[in-house]
Amino acid sequence: MHQGITLNQFFNEQWHQQPEIDVDLLALVDDMARACKRIAHAVSRGPLRNDLGNAGSENVQGEQQKKLDLIANDIMLRCHQWTGRVAALASEEMETIHPVADAAKRGKYLLVFDPLDGSTNIDVNLSIGTIFSVLPAPADRSQISEQDFLQPGRNQLCAGYAIYGPSTVLVLTLRQGVHSFVLDEDIGEFILFDADHRIPEQCCEFAINSARQRLWEGPVQRYIADCIAGSEGPQRKDYTMRWVGAMVADAHRVLSRGGIFLYPRNPYSADKPGKLRLLYEANPLALLVEQAGGRATTGTEPVLDVQPHKLHQRIPLILGSADEVARVEAYHRTDPGDG
Numbered sequence: 001m002h003q004g005i006t007l008n009q010f011f012n013e014q015w016h017q018q019p020e021i022d023v024d025l026l027a028l029v030d031d032m033a034r035a036c037k038r039i040a041h042a043v044s045r046g047p048l049r050n051d052l053g054n055a056g057s058e059n060v061q062g063e064q065q066k067k068l069d070l071i072a073n074d075i076m077l078r079c080h081q082w083t084g085r086v087a088a089l090a091s092e093e094m095e096t097i098h099p100v101a102d103a104a105k106r107g108k109y110l111l112v113f114d115p116l117d118g119s120t121n122i123d124v125n126l127s128i129g130t131i132f133s134v135l136p137a138p139a140d141r142s143q144i145s146e147q148d149f150l151q152p153g154r155n156q157l158c159a160g161y162a163i164y165g166p167s168t169v170l171v172l173t174l175r176q177g178v179h180s181f182v183l184d185e186d187i188g189e190f191i192l193f194d195a196d197h198r199i200p201e202q203c204c205e206f207a208i209n210s211a212r213q214r215l216w217e218g219p220v221q222r223y224i225a226d227c228i229a230g231s232e233g234p235q236r237k238d239y240t241m242r243w244v245g246a247m248v249a250d251a252h253r254v255l256s257r258g259g260i261f262l263y264p265r266n267p268y269s270a271d272k273p274g275k276l277r278l279l280y281e282a283n284p285l286a287l288l289v290e291q292a293g294g295r296a297t298t299g300t301e302p303v304l305d306v307q308p309h310k311l312h313q314r315i316p317l318i319l320g321s322a323d324e325v326a327r328v329e330a331y332h333r334t335d336p337g338d339g
C-alpha cells in the first residue's frame with residue numbers, strides 16, 4: 001500500500017521517470033478525475049435530490065434514460081469540452097458526436113464515454129460506474145465527423161473507469177500498465193491503491209446473464225455447461241457465478257480477483273451481435289484487461305482489433321483471466337457451430 005500518494009503526484013512521478021509521457025494526456029486524466037468525483041457526488045445524493053428514476057426520454061438505442069444518466073452526461077461535457085484538450089466527445093447518451101463549438105479551441109483528443117454504466121442499478125443502490133476511452137483526433141480538426149471516432153481499440157491512448165460502490169475507485173491505463181486509485185472524500189483526492197495491477201490467473205468465477213441462455217451462441221453454451229459440470233466435468237474445478245448487471249462492476253470484480261465475464265454473441269440477431277457497445281464499453285475494458293495481463297475477445301477475434309463501422313455499434317464481449325478466455329476461444333475454434 002502506498003501511503004497517501006495522490007493521482008497527481010503519481011503521474012508527476014511517472015512523468016519525471018518517462019518524460020516522453022504526453023502531459024496533455026495527464027491533464028485530461030486530471031479533468032476526468034474531477035468529473036468522476038462530481039458524478040460520484042451526484043450519484044450518492046440521488047435519492048435526497050429526487051434524482052432517481054426515469055428522465056422520460058430514450059437514447060438513440062431505444063433505452064429509457066435515467067435522470068442520473070443525463071446528469072452524469074452533462075457533468076462529463078462540462079468538465080471536458082472547454083479545456084482545449086478535447087476536439088470532440090461522443091457518449092452513449094448522445095445520438096451524434098459533440099464537436100467542441102469553437103474549432104480553434106479543439107484539442108488533440110477524442111473522448112468517448114458511457115456516463116453511467118449499469119443504469120438499472122441506480123434506483124436500487126447497487127454499484128454503477130463511468131467508462132471512458134481517449135483516441136487521437138485527426139490532424140485537421142476544422143471538420144470533425146463520426147468517421148474520426150471509428151478507430152480500432154488498439155488506437156486508444158488512455159482508457160479507464162470509475163466505479164461508484166462502497167468506495168469510489170478510479171482504474172485507468174495510459175498503455176503502461178493499470179493503476180487504481182480510491183477516492184478519499186475527506187480531502188477530495190484519489191489516492192493510489194495499486195500502481196501496477198495484474199489480473200489474477202486462478203479462476204473459479206464466471207459472470208453471464210443466464211436468463212438469456214437460449215440466445216447464446218453454441219461455443220458459449222458448451223463452455224458454460226462444462227463450467228456448471230464443475231469438478232466432474234472437463235474443467236475439473238467447481239465454479240461459482242456472479243452477475244451485478246453493471247459491466248463496469250462485473251469487470252472490476254474480474255480484474256480484482258480473476259474470472260471471466262461474458263456478454264456473448266446472439267446468433268439470432270443480425271443487427272445486434274451482442275448487447276455491449278464497442279467504442280465506450282468493450283474497447284476501454286478490453287484495453288484495461290490486456291494491460292493487466294488478461295484477454296478480451298469477441299469469441300473469434302481480439303476486441304481491440306475490431307474495426308468499428310458505426311458510433312453506437314454493439315459487439316460480443318468475453319474478457320478476463322488469460323487462460324480462461326483462451327479456453328472460450330478454443331471452444332469457438334474447435335466447434336464454432338451455433339445452437
Ligand code: AHG
Nearest residue numbers: 116117118119120209245246247248
Ligand atoms: P447501460 O446501463 O450503460 O445501458 O449498460 C448496461 C449494460 C451493462 O452494464 C450490463 O453488463 C448489461 O447491460 C446488463 O444487461 P442485462 O440486463 O442483460 O443483464
Ligand code: MN
Nearest residue numbers: 114116117118
Ligand atoms: Mn453501459
Ligand code: MN
Nearest residue numbers: 092114116117
Ligand atoms: Mn450507460
